[in-house]
Amino acid sequence: xxxxxxxxxxxxxxxxxxxxxxxxxxxxxxxxxxxxxxxxxxxxxxxxxxxxxxxxxxxxxxxxxxxxxxxxxxxxxxxxxxxxxxxxxxxxxxxxxxxxxxxxxxxxxxxxxxxxxxxxxxxxxxxxxxxxxxxxxxxxxxxxxxxxxxxxxxxxxxxxxxxxxxxxxxxxxxxxxxxxxxxxxxxxxxxxxxxxxxxxxxxxxxxxxxxxxxxxxxxxxxxxxxxxxxxxxxxxxxxxxxxxxxxxxxxxxxxxxxxxxxxxxxxxxxxxxxxxxxxx
Numbered sequence: 001x002x003x004x005x006x007x008x009x010x011x012x013x014x015x016x017x018x019x020x021x022x023x024x025x026x027x028x029x030x031x032x033x034x035x036x037x038x039x040x041x042x043x044x045x046x047x048x049x050x051x052x053x054x055x056x057x058x059x060x061x062x063x064x065x066x067x068x069x070x071x072x073x074x075x076x077x078x079x080x081x082x083x084x085x086x087x088x089x090x091x092x093x094x095x096x097x098x099x100x101x102x103x104x105x106x107x108x109x110x111x112x113x114x115x116x117x118x119x120x121x122x123x124x125x126x127x128x129x130x131x132x133x134x135x136x137x138x139x140x141x142x143x144x145x146x147x148x149x150x151x152x153x154x155x156x157x158x159x160x161x162x163x164x165x166x167x168x169x170x171x172x173x174x175x176x177x178x179x180x181x182x183x184x185x186x187x188x189x190x191x192x193x194x195x196x197x198x199x200x201x202x203x204x205x206x207x208x209x210x211x212x213x214x215x216x217x218x219x220x221x222x223x224x225x226x227x228x229x230x231x232x233x234x235x236x237x238x239x240x241x242x243x244x245x246x247x248x249x250x251x252x253x254x255x256x257x258x259x260x261x262x263x264x265x266x267x268x269x270x271x272x273x274x275x276x277x278x279x280x
Contacts, residue, residue, distance in 0.1 A: 007047025008153055008176065009113035010038045013104065013131075014054050014089070016065045017123040025061040027068035030119030032189035034182045035069055038117050041150050053107065055092040055100035058204065066091070070200035071192030088201045097216065098209040101131060105138045106207065112139075114176040115158065120145065120183040126215060132181040139179070144172060147180040149187075227278045 012035045017028030035052070042048045052069055056062065070089055092103045108116065121129035136143035148169060149161040158178065162170045163185030257265055273279040 007042075007045055007049060008115060010041060010048060010050045010115045010117065011053050011108065011113040012038050012050060012069075013116065013118040014052055014066065014069050015119065015122045015124070016054075016056065016062045020123075025065040027065055027189075027192065028119055028123045029189070030121070030183055030186075032069065032072065033184075033186040034117040034119055035072055036187050036189045037147070037150065037182060039072070040187065041115075041153075044150070045153050051113070052089040053092070053104070054089060055103045055107075055207070056094055056098075057096045058091060058093045063202065066202070067197040067200065068192045071194060071197030072190055087196075087199075088203050090203045090205065092207045093204050094207060094209045097212055099212040101134045101138070102210050103207040104131075104135060108135070108139060112177055114153075114156075114178075115150075116141075116177070116179045117147075118179065118181045120181045126218075129181075132179055136179045139177075142174050142178045143180070144174055144178065145181045145183075146185060147182045148185040150180075224280075228276065 012031070014031045014035065015028050017026045017031070018024070019026050035050075038050045042050050052066075054066055066089055070087070090107070092100075092107060094100065094103060116135070118132045118135075120132075121127050122131070132143055132145065135141075144160055144162060146163040147160055148163040151159040151161055151171070153159075153176070156176050158174055158176055160172045160174060160180065162172055163183070164170055255268065257268055260268075270279070
């Protein structure tokens with residue numbers, strides 16, 4: 001095997017997702033896409049090794065969701081003849097409300113992989129998408145977001161394909177170690193095999209818990225129904241669109257207020273917003 005084709009260590013950070021309709025726990029879609037990309041890289045670069053890493057509290061629901069990733073990885077490992085690294089998941093157990101970033105930084109710095117793959121944002125909790133950036137800042141590694149594919153890895157340099165708006169792609173070269181985040185542009189994840197997922201093991205390690213101070217200051221509440229969207233005028237040609245935009249809106253139940261006080265005007269506006277369902 002030539003030196004430039006030696007395998008690399010790939011760590012995939014996974015989280016507990018939430019189904020958008022039922023709200024039940026599941027594997028997160030973007031994290032599953034990241035694992036799919038890592039498994040493809042394992043076949044593409046012989047000798048590569050993929051590991052799974054999660055930091056957070058442990059419960060029956062979270063463990064079932066995390067085993068959804070093991071169902072993907074274990075099946076791929078048996079098919080490709082990979083090592084035992086694909087059949088285990090490292091769980092850095094923390095209390096609810098703890099900050100996962102210090103624990104992940106400590107674990108990754110102790111045994112640095114060449115490539116860390118994450119989803120763009122979580123489906124539960126804050127979901128701010130800042131975790132990859134915080135890890136890159138603390139570890140001092142380069143970060144590439146919107147990853148669509150890893151084309152090749154040679155001499156410690158990875159050639160990446162980054163997804164841009166409107167279907168465009170950009171080819172980048174980044175020196176390893178590096179962190180990459182994936183979103184919907186990455187390959188769709190395969191189904192999870194139930195049997196291998198149940199047989200796979202969880203390597204649980206306790207870490208020092210640091211409270212998430214930013215999350216503690218938030219006030220969480222159920223989302224409200226969004227206001228009604230304005231009517232969109234569809235036109236076939238540019239001329240029709242210009243006429244629709246320049247046309248004067250015909251009055252319906254509107255009311256013209258002239259010579260009224262500020263209090264009367266504010267009351268009329270408030271009444272209109274209530275009728276349109278914007279305020280409740």
